[in-house]
Amino acid sequence: MSSQFTVEKTQHPKTKPDQQNLGFGKHFTDHMFLMNYTAGEGWHDxxxxxxxxxxLDPAAMVFHYGQAVFEGLKAYKTEGGRVLLFRPDQNLERLNISNERLSIPQIDEALVLEGIKELVRTDADWIPTAEGTSLYIRPFIIATDAALGVHPSPQYLLIVILSPVGAYYPEGLKPVKINVESEYVRAVRGGTGVAKTAGNYAASLRAQEEAEKQGYAQVLWLDGVEKKYIEEVGSMNVFFKINGEVVTPALNGSILSGVTRRSIIQILQDKEIPVVERRISIEELYEASVNGTLEEAFGTGTAAVISPIGELNWEDKQITINKGEIGQVSQELYDTLTGIQNGKVKDTFGWTFEV
Amino acid sequence: MSSQFTVEKTQHPKTKPDQQNLGFGKHFTDHMFLMNYTAGEGWHDxxxxxxxxxxLDPAAMVFHYGQAVFEGLKAYKTEGGRVLLFRPDQNLERLNISNERLSIPQIDEALVLEGIKELVRTDADWIPTAEGTSLYIRPFIIATDAALGVHPSPQYLLIVILSPVGAYYPEGLKPVKINVESEYVRAVRGGTGVAKTAGNYAASLRAQEEAEKQGYAQVLWLDGVEKKYIEEVGSMNVFFKINGEVVTPALNGSILSGVTRRSIIQILQDKEIPVVERRISIEELYEASVNGTLEEAFGTGTAAVISPIGELNWEDKQITINKGEIGQVSQELYDTLTGIQNGKVKDTFGWTFEV
Incomplete structure (x- = not known):
């Protein structure tokens, strides 16, 4: 128990959902963590x-000018009953990077980490244990000042909510079809692409919706300047295995620096599989597919961990990858990373934080 | 009175603020207009x-993924006591353009216009009458579904709030100093620049804050691809008078189509002052200032109507415009447009809607 926070327990605990049918982000636990910011006073309460x-007042800034940032991370219950957080320090560090871009005051990362731990302890009996399930943790900050001038808000609210979530792919790791987006743009250097801010996701909805109508699971985003270089896939980072080497777009100022992305790079290095961060054009991918060297492709993110890609649709060209099957490296990375997360694989990296 | 809406009057009317000290968007009236959207049912109630x-549930989509759009327009009370809205049809048409980009369902523009009129009638005694004051009207739509999947929300809330506002420049039309932004970008073609969506404003805060620290009132945004062509100034459209001709950036897919912008173009045409929409580079402006043909510059928007620019700071170069004084055309446009808005100048355009 921590003395840094007050803890007010609910008098009306909710019924817990069926662990076999959780979905993603649909159910929320009994408690939440809150902290206020007031200019001149700092973060408090x-x-x-x-x-x-x-x-919230209808004039609250978040509704009008979108001054909002968030994070996503997970807690797992091991077979032995321990509760593990995966790299929460990395998420809180990135929250402050997002804060800086959005003119939101910096948070005390250690304090919020303690708050998250205490909240997870408080709702520990909500952590699902079925295969592939976890407790999704969503810290977010919103501007709450009730005024319509376009200026950074003098008031904010930090909130952490928890959602027990199911396996992202209940039928297993089935490669998905992706549409290469040539009209809409997710982000551009000098914009907010490096921050985890609400507006980036709002901007992506239209392209995602159109891709789904055409039978694709996600869009592959190209850069906003030349519409030529690979950036992200949906709201995930993206990796390709070309001729034995794993490549991922270098962080260029418009790509989000994913915690799963950097973990995958470290695991690859640890396994001595060649991995390079560099610029990758869609033409290069197409040529690699034609000459048979495009061996695997997958997205990485907290929600799905690894999401294998079986086909890319680029204008009138179909690029099929590994005959639409999951690749060997993709599967190995998924097994290693989820194993570390849920405690089945020894964590030699120091990534898991026991609650 | 309309039978399309229920009207519930407040039992606790607020004290009205001092008309001489209103500021912008700080005070709100006694009532608001609300309308819900539910998938399968449409807009209702x-x-x-x-x-x-x-x-709102802490998981409401607007807090996380910024699916939100808004508009801004004004009501004026004439000397004869009539209440006029300025081109509300144009704002509601644009709200639907924003809706389309953000995957938000279309609204019935006529119905919302009736709602706005009825709301303004309900709070008519809040419309200030002092010189330069008006009633600012803020319609906005937010995604309210309580789920964390990145998908268009199946539920929305449309809200209209009213704020009595003061003259934007209480000391009169004083030209401001502007910094030409060379690092941060507001929008890029394929992004959300043409939509009035929350995230665009969030993205602008950091550059605005840095400009203010250096003594500038606003930033001048360059295009996100070449960082060469003029886009907007702060959250306004921008006009320049060069060698007797008024020019403004053409709507290129990343610039907001301002209602004040198009009104200014029509007034210029009506006055037979040459006006052209085209691409304008920052180099061209600098060269025009050097050879003495950059005669006037001003921003246009609902809040300030006309905001004259006295100086541009571009990297290490200072561009002074009209010796830092307001130009003759800028003043004439301000007088004509505000005159039409507040009923002192005959509206030959059919722009004012009586409430």
């Missing part, structure tokens, strides 16, 4: 309270 | 209710 609606 | 906080 860190507390755990029953999960409840937020009451 | 249009209603006027007392102004009050919104109660």
């Amino acid at each position: 860190a507390r755990i309270v029953p999960y409840a609606p937020l009451s | 249009a209603r006027i209710v007392p102004y009050a906080p919104l109660s």
Whole structure:
């Protein structure tokens, strides 16, 4: 128990959902972590309270000018009953990077980490244990000042909510079809692509919707300047295995620096599989597919961990990867990373934080 | 009175603020207009209710993925006591353009216009009458579904709030100093620049903050691809008078199509002052300033109407415009447009809608 926070327990615990049918981000636990920011006073009143609606003035800045950032990470219950967080320090560090870009005041990362641990302890009996399930943790910060001038808000609310989530792919790691987006753009250097901010996701909805209508699971985003170089896939980072070497787009100022991305790079290095961060054009991928050297492709992110790609649709060209099957390296990376996360594989990296 | 809405009057009317000290978007009236959207049912329950906080689940999509659009327009009380809205049809048409880009369902523009009129009638005694004041009208739509998947929300709330606002420049039309932004980018073609969506404003805060620290009022945005062509100034469109001709950046897919912008173009045409929409580079402006043909510069928007620019700072070069004084055309446009808006100048365009 921590003395840094007040903890107000709910008097009305909710019924827990069926672990076999959780979906993603649909159910929320009994409590949430809150902390206020007031200009001149800083962050204050860190507390755990029953999960409840937020009451905000209709003029609150978040509704109008989108001054909002968030993170996503997971807690796992091991077979032995230990509760593990995966690299929460990395997420809180990135939250402050997002804060800086969005003119939101910096948070005390250690304090918020303690808040997350305490919240997860409080709702520990919500952590699902079925294969592939976990407790998704969503810290977010919103601007709450009730004024319509376009300026950084003098007031904010930091909130952490928890959602028990199912396996992202209930039928297993089935490679998906992806449409290479040639009209809409996710981000551009000098914009907000490196920050995990609400507006980036709003901007992506239209292309995602159109891709789904055409039977694709996600879009592959090209750079906003030349519409030529690979950036991300949906809201994930993306990797390709070409002629024995794993490549991923270098962080160029418009790509989000994913925690799963950097973990995958470290695991590849650890396994002595060649991995390079560099610029990758869509033409290069197409040529690699034609000459038979495009061996694997997968997205990486907290929600799905690894999401294998079986086909890319680029204008009138179809690029089939590994006959639409999951590749050997993709499967190995998934097994290693999820194994570390849920405690089945020894964590030699020091990535897991016991709650 | 309309039978399309229920009207619930407040039992606790607020004290009205001092008309001499209103500021912008700081005070809100006694009532607001609300309308819900539910997938399968459409928009429903249009209603006027007392102004009050919104109660939203912490998982509501607007907090996380920024699916939100808005508009800004004004109501004026004439000397004869009539209440005029300025081109509300144009704002509601643009709201639907923003909706389309953000995957938000279309609204019935006529219905929302009736709602706005009824709301303004309900709070008519809040419309200030002092010189330069008006009632600012803020319609906005937010995604309210409580789920963390990145998909268009199946539920929305449309809200209209009203704020009595002061003259944007209480000391009169004083030209401001502007910094030409060379690092941060507002928008890029294929992004959300043409939509009035929350994330665009969030993305602008950091550059605005840095400009203010250096003593500038706003930033001048260059295009996101070549960082060479003029786009907008702050959250306004921008015009320059060069060698007797008024020029403004053409709508290129990343610039917001301002209602004030198009009104200014029509007034210029009506006055037979040459006006052209085209691509304008920052180099061209600098050269025009050097050879003495850069005669005037001003921003246009609903809040300030006309905001004259006295100086541009571009890297290490200072571009002074009209010796830092307001230009003759800028002043004439301001007088004509505000005159039409507040009823002192005959509206030959059919722009004012009587409430």
